[in-house]
Amino acid sequence: MDQKNTSIELDQDEIPESDIQFDCPYCGKHLSIDPRGAGLVIVCPDCEKHVSVPIPDGLDIEDIDASPEELSFRLRTSKATITKLQQQIYALQQQVDELQKFKEKAIEEAAEAAIHRKSLKASVLQFAKLEKQFAEAIDELNHKFPEFND
Ligand SMILES: [Zn+2]
Numbered sequence: 001m002d003q004k005n006t007s008i009e010l011d012q013d014e015i016p017e018s019d020i021q022f023d024c025p026y027c028g029k030h031l032s033i034d035p036r037g038a039g040l041v042i043v044c045p046d047c048e049k050h051v052s053v054p055i056p057d058g059l060d061i062e063d064i065d066a067s068p069e070e071l072s073f074r075l076r077t078s079k080a081t082i083t084k085l086q087q088q089i090y091a092l093q094q095q096v097d098e099l100q101k102f103k104e105k106a107i108e109e110a111a112e113a114a115i116h117r118k119s120l121k122a123s124v125l126q127f128a129k130l131e132k133q134f135a136e137a138i139d140e141l142n143h144k145f146p147e148f149n150d
Contacts, residue, residue: 019033019035025051026051027046027047037053040081043080
């Protein structure tokens with residue numbers, strides 16, 4: 001497995017031994033993250049679900065937060081996660097809108113189909129009536145003018 005691809009925008013050149021290694025609980029993708037990411041929520045690069053980075057045994061999260069550089073790293077990672085989640089929310093909202101439109105259209109079409117069926121039935125009845133009238137008219141003509149009838 002190429003671990004470089006699973007590294008969350010961290011050291012692109014190598015995966016240090018100290019990296020936190022874990023599997024995405026949703027898709028099982030093996031993830032590797034800088035220890036400074038411990039306890040953060042990240043977006044899985046494979047399934048795009050948000051997963052909590054485990055805090056390794058013996059690692060004190062308070063120590064991680066000590067330096068401004070590390071705080072800024074955590075902030076950047078959190079911001080990236082929030083941006084991705086916002087994109088997911090936006091995409092879901094789009095899907096909800098699409099479904100809503102689809103539902104409205106389906107209701108409209110069902111109503112149109114009902115009207116169409118009704119008018120079709122009326123037409124059939126109308127034709128049946130006309131057919132009967134023609135048959136009667138022909139019978140009457142045949143009766144009045146038997147010479148035209150072979
Ligand atoms: Zn995943």
